[in-house]
Amino acid sequence: xxxxxxxxxxxxxxxxxxxxxxxxxxxxxxxxxxxxxxxxxxxxxxxxxxxxxxxxxxxxxxxxxxxxxxxxxxxxxxxxxxxxxxxxxxxxxxxxxxxxxxxxxxxxxxxxxxxxxxxxxxxxxxxxxxxxxxxxxxxxxxxxxxxxxxxxxxxxxxxxxxxxxxxxxxxxxxxxxxxxxxxxxxxxxxxxxxx
Numbered sequence: 362x363x364x365x366x367x368x369x370x371x372x373x374x375x376x377x378x379x380x381x382x383x384x385x386x387x388x389x390x391x392x393x394x395x396x397x398x399x400x401x402x403x404x405x406x407x408x409x410x411x412x413x414x415x416x417x418x419x420x421x422x423x424x425x426x427x428x429x430x431x432x433x434x435x436x437x438x439x440x441x442x443x444x445x446x447x448x449x450x451x452x453x454x455x456x457x458x459x460x461x462x463x464x465x466x467x468x469x470x471x472x473x474x475x476x477x478x479x480x481x482x483x484x485x486x487x488x489x490x491x492x493x494x495x496x497x498x499x500x501x502x503x504x505x506x507x508x509x510x511x512x513x514x515x516x517x518x519x520x521x522x523x524x525x526x527x528x529x530x531x532x533x534x535x536x537x538x539x540x541x542x543x544x545x546x547x548x549x550x551x552x553x554x555x556x
Contacts, residue, residue: 407516448543453479453483454540456478457485458537459471460476460493460540461493461534461540462533462537464496465534466528468496468529472489472497475489475525489545492546492548493533493536495551496533500525500528504529532550
C-alpha cells in the first residue's frame with residue numbers, strides 16, 4: 362500500500378538523510394540523496410568495487426597487460442624469432458646498452474663483444490647485439506668507402522666520412538634509447554649479414 366499525498370510542509374520522515382521539507386525516500390533510504398554537483402547513487406554491488414580500488418598492484422598490472430590471444434612477436438621481429446620485450450635482469454639491459462652505445466666509441470667491436478659475451482645466454486642481448494652489429498658493419502664499410510672517395514678527390518669531398526660517422530652515431534643513440542625502454546630497435550639502412 363502506498364501512503365496518500367500530504368499537503369506541502371507536512372512531510373515527516375523516518376529517514377535521517379531526508380532534509381525537512383522534502384518527500385521521504387522509498388524503501389527506507391539505503392543511500393543518502395545525491396549532493397550538489399550532479400552526483401549519483403553508488404553503483405549496484407557497492408563501492409569500492411570488488412577487489413578494492415585501485416586494483417591490487419596498481420596500474421598497469423605488474424608485468425604489463427597480457428596480449429589478446431596469447432603471446433605474439435611485435436611487427437618487424439628479426440628472422441621469425443620473437444623480439445625481446447623488456448629484460449629479465451639488469452645484466453641483460455647493461456649488455457644491450459653496451460651493444461648500442463658502445464658502438465659510438467668502438468664501432469662494430471662493442472656489439473660484437475656483447476654478442477659473444479652474453480648472446481648465447483640471453484636471446485634478448487643477442488637480438489640487440491645483432492641489430493647493432495649489422496648496422497655498425499654496414500656503416501663502417503660506408504665510412505671506409507667515403508674515406509677512399511675523399512682521398513681520391515684530393516680532399517674536395519673531405520666531408521663524406523664525417524657524414525657517415527654522424528649517421529652511425531645518431532642511429533646508435535636512437536637504438537640505445539629504445540633499448541633503455543626495453544624495445545628492440547630495427548636499424549634502417551642496414552645490411553643484415555649477421556643472423
